[in-house]
Structures are given as structure tokens and as C-alpha cells.
Amino acid sequence: MSYKKLAKSFLDSANVSIGDTVKVEKNKVLYEGMLLDRSEDSDDGYIVLKLDSGYNLGVNISDAKIELIKKGEEPKIQFDPFEIEEDINKMDISIISTGGTVSSVIDYKTGAVHPAFTADDLLRANPELLDIANYKVKALYNILSENMKPEYWVEAANSIANEISDGVDGVVVAHGTDTMHYTSAALSFILETPVPIVVTGAQRSSDRPSTDAYLNLFNSIGAAKSEIADVTVCMHEGLDDGYCCLHKGTKVRKMHTSRRDTFRSINSEPIARLKDSKIFNINPNVDYNKRGSKDLTLRDNLESKIAIIKSFPGIQNELIDYHIDKGFKGLVIEGTGLGHVPDYMLDSIKRANDENIPIIMTSQCLYGKVNMNVYSTGRKLINANVISGGDMTPEVAYVKLCWALGQNDKFDEVKNIMETNIAGELSEKSSLKYFLN
């Protein structure tokens, strides 16, 4: 077990091993539960109990007393996926882990969640997944997704491309939910793929009874085995454990801080719904690329000197100048309404245009399309060569601009790329029907 020093002496004093039921008394409060193992890097002075309620509790052992109630059963021998023989009747799926809640555990000292599992651990924790595919697993990062950066998108895309070159039938990327939609958009622009690339995650960590990690992973593997060879996000459809939705990687956004069905298609609908690791139904209104219809292509040059600027009443136009002075290569404005900023911003926006810095206009409404033709403010922005982000979210427009400026540095070419649908991010259809669905 991974208990050491103080905690180990404490446990040894009562001859307690992992899996045993114990009673712990501390400050006149009694706790009864099963002793759990804990993560390698955690503090020495704590033990972790699983209570009857299903919740896990970290107990500081100083001044605590422990008593053995019942020896636990012998722990089952865990699978090692690498020792499982490949079944030629099953498809080969790569699982690439980058960290996030889907591969996290709680730090029982502070109660905060840390990324800790690798893709390998994910399979060990959910051995029933071994029945549905052969796996190759790779731990690329072990970070919470707020720490993702554009250069990590490039590394992840290259790892995925290597797996596909090696002949796997689909790829699942385990990822934190905070910036999953940025990563799914980035992979959509960087890669053309003959096989499914499915990004998934969890809102509750795997060691909690309410975890959504298993269902999301289970259905993502089903999506990776399917005919839908796009970059997609596969997450819970609703609050219960029924279905998952498969969203287009460029048309999805995290819309709730904590709900398990937080990911929503924006200005689009999900491509498909999954149940029991199988496609349950495909949405006839959404296009997708069929398995094998595209060759593997990697265009991984990104420009990372790009910023998102949100407009608000009182914003200072110097903010645009700051970014120009700092050498930024492009800006995405999250404007109000149909795509507006205060009119006193116009001079700085013209200056950006004079210096060949493309500015993409998006809307903080999120739903609907930018249209700078309707109001006088918008007309002035069009005259200053501000480029419409169409019905892209500000986040997707940002990722696309990083990619577009990586492909070409000429203003007109970048404008052309931004206004051309590359990976399902721009929709010709009316945006009126896709509201809060």
C-alpha cells in the first residue's frame, strides 16, 4: 500500500490493511468505514475511509485512535491491459489521457481534486471496457484542462496522428472539461482523419459514487468504433445515466459549471446519441464524414500570439492598442449583440487593420450569427475590415484564428480561411432554431 511513515505506523499499530473495515475516533467523533488506498503524492498524516454513505473521507491521524472491525476480502487481482491478448474480432482503439476530472482523484487532505490517473489506470479501474475493444493506451499529460495551451493541442494532434498512422480504428482522448471545447476545435482544424477522434471527460471524479467518467468513457469507445469519423465530444446527454450526446468538435461548448450534461451543441445539434456504447440514433440534420472518406492530414502550424477581448460598457480602447503594441498577430472580439463594440473603439480597430492584424467579430450572446450589416456600428466595423465570425462561438473563432494565422500570414488569405467552412464550424443554415437546446 502507499501509506508511509506516520500513517503506516498508525495503521500497523492496529494491524489494519487496505480494504479492512475500521473505526476511527478523533476529537470524540467516531468514523466507521473501509480503509482506502491513497495517491502517491499525498500528505503523510492522513488516512482515507469510504463511509457507508459512499462518500470518501480524509482523516488527520494526529490524536486519532483506530480499531479494526473486520478484515477486508482479498483484493481481486487487477488486469494489466498490456497482458491481455489482442482479440482480432475486436476493433483497436487508442486511449490518450491528458488529465482532467475523468482521470482525477480527490486529495483527501484538502478535499480538492487532482489529476492522477493515466489512460492505463482508467482501464484498470473499469476492466469491463476490455470486453468491447483492444486498447493502446498513452498518458500524454496529467494536467487539469485550464492549463492546456495551444502547443499542447499540437502535441496531442501529433500523438493522435501517430496512433492513426499505426492503424488504430479510433481514438479516445480523455480530457478535462474546462477547455475541452477549445481542444476539440483545435484538433478539428489541425487534423483530417479517416477514423473517429472522440474527446471525453467527466464532471465528477472516478472515486465518487456520482461519477460520470465511466459512462462517458464507455460511450466514447462506442463512438470511436462507429462510422462517424469526425473530431467529436462525447458527454452525458442529461442528468441521469442514460444517453451520451456526440457533438461536433467545432460546435460545442461547456455551458454549466457543474451539471453532467454541461456540454451543448451551439448553433447546431448533436450528430448522434449513444447508449450502451453503441450509436442509438443519428441526427439526419447534421453532416459528418464517414469512416475512411478522408486521408489522414496534419496541418499543425499554430500562431499563439492571439487574444480574445470581451467588449463591455466602459471598456477602454487602449486595450486594442496594448495588443497591437505587444505584437499580437490577431484578435477575436467578443462583441455585444449582432457583433458590436462602442464606437470610440473604432480608431484602434482601424489601426489594427492598418497594421494587417485581422480582427474577428463574434458575439457574447453565443447563440445566433454575427451580422454587421444591420446597424450603423456594424457597418463601420465592416468598413474597418473587421471579419465576421459568423455563427462560431468566440472560443472556436479564437482557435480557428490561431490555426488560420499558422497556415498563412496574408490578411486576405486569413480572411478567406476565416470565412470558409473548414471543419463544420460555420453553418449556412439559419441559426434561429438552435436556441438553448
Place this chain on the structure above:
Amino acid sequence: MSYKKLAKSFLDSANVSIGDTVKVEKNKVLYEGMLLDRSEDSDDGYIVLKLDSGYNLGVNISDAKIELIKKGEEPKIQFDPFEIEEDINKMDISIISTGGTVSSVIDYKTGAVHPAFTADDLLRANPELLDIANYKVKALYNILSENMKPEYWVEAANSIANEISDGVDGVVVAHGTDTMHYTSAALSFILETPVPIVVTGAQRSSDRPSTDAYLNLFNSIGAAKSEIADVTVCMHEGLDDGYCCLHKGTKVRKMHTSRRDTFRSINSEPIARLKDSKIFNINPNVDYNKRGSKDLTLRDNLESKIAIIKSFPGIQNELIDYHIDKGFKGLVIEGTGLGHVPDYMLDSIKRANDENIPIIMTSQCLYGKVNMNVYSTGRKLINANVISGGDMTPEVAYVKLCWALGQNDKFDEVKNIMETNIAGELSEKSSLKYFLN
């Protein structure tokens, strides 16, 4: 009529007046329709026709020919609301116009929409509104709402307070939709009010057949006559002309660029629904202040040196330093997920804290609550004294911070204000149920 010079000669040549049906030939294309009047400040070389389709069309008269088909009926004499005698059986409502689409007309030269109507014009255009209340009208501004600024919020609040002091029974503020939710939040913090203050607007200008201006105004007057003495936003509930929703001014957001039902309660529900200018039903789950329960109070000090910073993968931490160096007094971060930023931002955030600059954490998910206790990133932010925005949208947190720093400049006091519910902006209830409703 307001046609002058070239256009006037052109019309006079065929003895055409406003309201007449005419045929215009230009570049071998024939247009037939009724001659409309046009706004004062528009270009001289155009006339405007209302086509049978209901659409209005601007025609450049150079090289055009005009022919009179039928003289129009004598225009009806328009009401002048100021000449209408006050009816002591009706309530007294003030209408304050600030501009926006609700009081806009199309510039038929460019097709773009300009603000042009005053509150007075609004009543002239909709004389049936005179049946339901006595009015005092005031044109405060004539701007599109992307050009609103915090100092205008203060002026508007003072105007409203004057009307209430003068004894009106309710106030309707006609406003552009782009930043309506910022203004409704600002009025909510600045004013305590014994009577309803209803902010309304339109997504389609009054001269278009699909305009929502009338229904929104009609129901807003009903809301201003009601018992709900809060600052509220009254806008279309759905796509048809049935109901309007009355949203709490601190819990509402523009969520679609163009739909008429764009305003949605976020992390809350509407207070009431209106139909035919009357409260149709009141939501039992939402609290509101009853008419007369509060005395008029105006706390109108605002700090305007505040910024919203949106976090994204690749954001540069220098952006925080820039705002500190520029003397900003407070920052609102639109973080990812439960309220996170990349960990390399932490040093700059600590520097802000060392310089007593409060930082409020909100979430770009919009729905749900910030909770920095769950993940290690959040714990570090709490240790750097980052203040949780709870379930406020980034926009409301921004307005509230402007107001809080106007009330007090001590860090602990500002923190206390930000964490205390002042005007319904912070909800104790679970945020899980209010998702995309």
C-alpha cells in the same frame, strides 16, 4: 414632409405626396409602392417606398422615373400626448428613451438601423398605448446601446429617481438590447425603488412588419403598473406575439443575436409572464419587492476603472499586469468551468492582491455557480484572495464591482459587498435546475 432638394424636386415633378401610391422605374426595374416619409438626417438622393410585401425599400433617384398611380388618403391627425388630458383613473407612467432598436428607423440609403425615435415618437407611433396610462415622456439619449457607458447608467438612474420623486407610479426605460442587461443590473444596484422600473427594447425596428417594439412596450407598461417594484427587463417570451417575460434585472442576459426571445433568466426564472399588458402569472419561486415596500434610495457612486478579462488557453498573464500598471481598481475574470485560470497566471493575480485590487471570479459557462473549492487550481485562487462571483454572470459581476468600489474602497468591505446579495443577483438555491430554460 422631410424630403428636400433633389428628392423634393423629383417628387414634385410628378405631384407626389407622402402616402401616394407610385411607380418608380430605375435601371429597367419597376417598383410600385406607397411613398413613405423619411428621417431628417438621411441622404438627399433617396426616396422610400413601402412595397406590397410590407417591406420598405430605399430607391436612389438618380436616373429614376416616377409616376403617380393613386393619391393617398389624407393622413390622420396624430395625437400629441402632451395635449391629451390626464385621466385621474389611470396610473402615471414615465417613459424614458435612451435609443436602441425599440426607437430606431432604418437608414434607407444603407439599410442600416439608426436610433431616431424619442419616447414621444414612440407614443405617437402607438397611440393605443394612450388608453392604458397617463404618460410623462423624456428622451435621455438617442444611442445604440453598445455605446452605453457606466456614467450613462448614473444619469439614467438619476432621471428615473427624479420621475419617482415626482410621483409617477412606474417607469419604463426604452433601451437597446445589446447591453440592456448591463444597464438593468446597474439600475438594480444604484436604485432602491418603491415603484416598478421596467427596461425594454426591441430586436426589430418599429418600421418593420415583424417589429417586437410594440408588444414589448405594451407589456412593459403593464409591468410598470403592476405590484412588482423591482428593476426588471420585459421582453418577448417566445417567437410569436403571445407573452412577454419579466426578468429580474440582475438575472438576465441577451443569449441570441437576433431572436425576439433573446433575453433569458440565467440561474433563475422569470418573475412573471405578461399578456395584453397585464400580469398573466407570477412565478411562486422568485422573490420580488412589492410596490411601496422600499423607499426611494439612490447610491450612484460608480468606479469605472474596472475590466472584464476572459481566460482562454494561451492567455498571457501580462494582461493582468497591464491592468494593474494602468491603475485599474478591480478586475472580473471570466474563468473556465467552476472558476479557473491557467496556473501561470497566479503570480500576477497575487500581485493584484498585494496591491489591494479585488479580483472577482466568474465562469464563461454562464450557467451554474463558481466554486473554487473543488479543484487544486481553485484552492490556489482562494489563497490569493480571489473573490467568488457565485452564480452571477460575468456581466453582472462587472457592474456590481463598479458599484461596490464606488461605495467603498477597502478590500474587505468590497469583498463583503460582492459576497452579499444586494439586488437578487446572488442566489442561495442550487443552480442545477436553471439550465437553458
